[in-house]
Amino acid sequence: MATSTHPYAKELEIATLAVKRASILTKKLSDSIVTLQQSGTLTKDDKSPVTVGDFASQAIVNHAIKLNFPNDEIVGEEDSQDLQDSPLTSQILDLINQVQQETSEYDDKIGKLSNLKEITTSIDFGDSQGGSTGRFWALDPIDGTKGFLRGDQFAVCLALIENGKVVLGVIGCPNLPQIIHSNDKHEGIVGGLYSAVKGVGSYYSALFTKGFTPLDQQQKISMKSTSNPSELKVVEGVEKGHSSHSTQAQIKQILGITTPAINLDSQVKYCVLASGQSDIYLRLPVSDTYREKIWDHAAGNILIYESGGQVGDIEGNPLNFGTGRTLQSKGVIAGNKQVFDSVIKAVQQVL
Ligand SMILES: Nc1ncnc2c1ncn2[C@@H]1O[C@H](COP(=O)(O)OS(=O)(=O)O)[C@@H](OP(=O)(O)O)[C@H]1O
Ligand SMILES: [Mg+2]
Ligand SMILES: [Mg+2]
Numbered sequence: 369m370a371t372s373t374h375p376y377a378k379e380l381e382i383a384t385l386a387v388k389r390a391s392i393l394t395k396k397l398s399d400s401i402v403t404l405q406q407s408g409t410l411t412k413d414d415k416s417p418v419t420v421g422d423f424a425s426q427a428i429v430n431h432a433i434k435l436n437f438p439n440d441e442i443v444g445e446e447d448s449q450d451l452q453d454s455p456l457t458s459q460i461l462d463l464i465n466q467v468q469q470e471t472s473e474y475d476d477k478i479g480k481l482s483n484l485k486e487i488t489t490s491i492d493f494g495d496s497q498g499g500s501t502g503r504f505w506a507l508d509p510i511d512g513t514k515g516f517l518r519g520d521q522f523a524v525c526l527a528l529i530e531n532g533k534v535v536l537g538v539i540g541c542p543n544l545p546q547i548i549h550s551n552d553k554h555e556g557i558v559g560g561l562y563s564a565v566k567g568v569g570s571y572y573s574a575l576f577t578k579g580f581t582p583l584d585q586q587q588k589i590s591m592k593s594t595s596n597p598s599e600l601k602v603v604e605g606v607e608k609g610h611s612s613h614s615t616q617a618q619i620k621q622i623l624g625i626t627t628p629a630i631n632l633d634s635q636v637k638y639c640v641l642a643s644g645q646s647d648i649y650l651r652l653p654v655s656d657t658y659r660e661k662i663w664d665h666a667a668g669n670i671l672i673y674e675s676g677g678q679v680g681d682i683e684g685n686p687l688n689f690g691t692g693r694t695l696q697s698k699g700v701i702a703g704n705k706q707v708f709d710s711v712i713k714a715v716q717q718v719l
C-alpha cells in the first residue's frame with residue numbers, strides 16, 4: 369500500500385502531532401527530575417513529576433483524538449478521579465500552556481486546552497472499556513513510569529484498534545538514542561518516533577523535529593532475519609516485578625544465547641526490536657494472576673508485525689486486543705519470524 373494514500377492517513381497525522389506534543393512535555397519533566405533529585409529539591413520517593421506528566425500527556429492526546437474523531441472511544445490508562453484536589457493541578461495547566469505555546473502551529477490540527485475543566489474532561493475520555501467490535505484508541509500517556517522516575521527510558525504510546533486488531537501505532541521515545549549497542553553503549557540522536565500502519569510498514573524518524581513527516585520521508589525499519597544463536601540479541605525489561613528475569617535467563621540458555629540482554633523500560637523495547645537492533649523480546653509473567661494492560665502493548669504490537677516480526681503470549685498465540693482493557697493471555701514474547709517458533713518452544717520447555 370502506498371505510504372501517503374493509505375486509509376489511516378489522517379489518523380496517523382493527528383496521532384503523530386499529539387504524541388510529539390506530549391513527548392516534548394514529558395521530556396521537560398524527565399530532564400527536570402534528574403536536576404531536582406541532584407539538588408535535593410525532589411526526594412527519590414516523590415512521584416509527582418510522573419503524575420503531572422501522566423495527566424498532562426493523556427489530556428493532550430485525548431483532546432486531539434476527540435477533536436478529529438468525535439465518535440471514537442479511547443482506552444486510556446489514567447482517570448481524573450486521581451487528580452481531584454491534587455496540589456499538582458496548577459502545574460499541569462502551566463506545563464500544558466507552555467508546550468501548547470511552543471507547538472502553536474499544531475493548534476489548527478489538534479486544538480488546545482484552555483482550563484482545568486477541559487483538562488479533566490479530556491482525561492476522562494479515556495474511560496472506554498474497549499471490546500471486540502468497532503474501533504477505539506489505546507493510550508499509555510507515560511509508559512515505563514519506573515524508568516521515567518530513574519531518568520531512563522519511557523514512552524508515549526498510542527494505538528488504533530479495529531475489531532480487536534491493532535491497525536496503527538505511534539510511539540514517542542523522548543530519551544531513546546537512535547542506536548543501542550548494549551546497556552552502556554549507544555549513539556545517535558536522542559529522541560525517536562516510531563510509527564506503524566497496517567499494510568504499509570514500520571518507520572523511524574527523529575522525535576524532536578517540527579510537524580508531521582510523511583512516511584515516505586521517514587526511515588523504513590525492519591527486523592533482522594537471523595536464527596543463529598551467536599547473533600541473537602534479547603531485549604527485556606528492567607523491573608524484576610514486571611517480568612521474570614530468572615525464567616528469561618533459562619530461556620536464553622536453552623536457545624544458546626550468550627550476548628548479554630539489553631534492558632530497557634517501556635515500549636521502547638518494541639522499537640529497538642522493530643528497527644533490527646535486537647531479535648527477541650521476553651516478558652515472562654511473575655504472577656499467575658496478572659493480566660497485561662492493552663495500552664502497554666498495542667502500539668508495539670503493530671510495530672513488530674509491520675517490521676516483519678511476530679508476537680505472542682507464552683503459548684505463542686497472537687495477543688487479542690478485543691477483550692477489554694486487559695489482555696486475557698499471559699506474558700509477551702516477540703521475535704523475528706525465523707526465531708519465533710523456537711523461542712516459544714524454549715518457553716514451553718521452561719514453564
Ligand atoms: N506485575 C506486572 N507484570 C507485568 N507488567 C506490570 C506489572 N505491574 C505493572 N506492570 C505494567 O508494566 C508497565 C511497564 O512495563 P515495562 O516494560 O516498562 O517494565 S520493565 O520495568 O521494563 O520490565 C507498567 O506501565 P506504566 O504504568 O505505564 O509504567 C505497568 O502497566
Ligand atoms: Mg504502561
Ligand atoms: Mg503509563
Ligand SMILES: [Mg+2]
Nearest residue numbers: 445510512513
Ligand atoms: Mg501505570
